[in-house]
Amino acid sequence: MRTLAPSLNLSVMITKMTVTNIHVINQDSAYDFYVNKLGFRVVDDIPMGPGTRWLTVSPPEQPDLQIVLFPVVVSKMFPQKTADTLIDLIKQGIFGCGVLTCNDIFATYEELKAKGVEFIKAPTEEFYGMEAFFKDDSGNYFSLQPISNFDHENGI
């Protein structure tokens, strides 16, 4: 029998993304960028030994999403060569870390620029709406878009 629509599993148990991570080169600098420049809120800031801490932040209106600002330091996870390679790739701006939304993209662009945030692309009209790109202090980049680009009423 021909299937007209993909099957939907409405009993899927996953409901939300609650914790995600961004690899950063320096946690102190990342704290300054995400908290003082972007205006994110600190959720946890717990020392975990020399030079590292468990540092999580949330976007101002999304307190149920914790972003771990995860340091790339030599460890079990990152042997020296891996850490060096990853840091090099981050600095090159290889990693896109998602879309951040705002009420007004022009005002947000002007404010972030005034705070020293480096934009790769100023607000530009795309077929899906306005969009800009900026980099964090490590080299990770984000798309910045007005929330109106994502207003999908009634799930449509």
Next chain:
Amino acid sequence: MILEPYPKVYLYRRIVQAKRFIDDHYAERIDLNAISGEAYFSKFHFIRLFKSIYGKTPRNYLQQVRVAHAKTLLEQGFSTAETCFAVGFESITSFSGLFARTVGLPPSEFSAKCREKKQRILRNPRAYVPSCYGDQHGWFENSNFGEVISTSNADLSTVT
């Protein structure tokens, strides 16, 4: 070089400047008439533009900023009265009422919950770190992990 592709850049810059003035001077007595004057707008025009950009009036935004800073001070252990005056409120009653309406808890209860969380972190910091992160990073294998935590009470003033 990034070009300025949108019109009325000057208008956005003035409103952003006014918003940043509130961010920097929230603890002072702020005259919103003076802010609109500095932005070269009439008060009515200023409030309308500010609200269209930020979704709230300058007065409501100022209150939001003050409450956000109040949360930080309460987390750091300052009393309700100290916090109230430090963030620019002149009445503890109005501060407490606004704080409770915004945060969902009165300042005293919010402080108590922050203290409890700090104590829980001191007792068992690992409970706040998913094991996949801690294990992979070697935090939980580190023999001096406990010592680091026990000797860093001062650092925990930053725990929020």
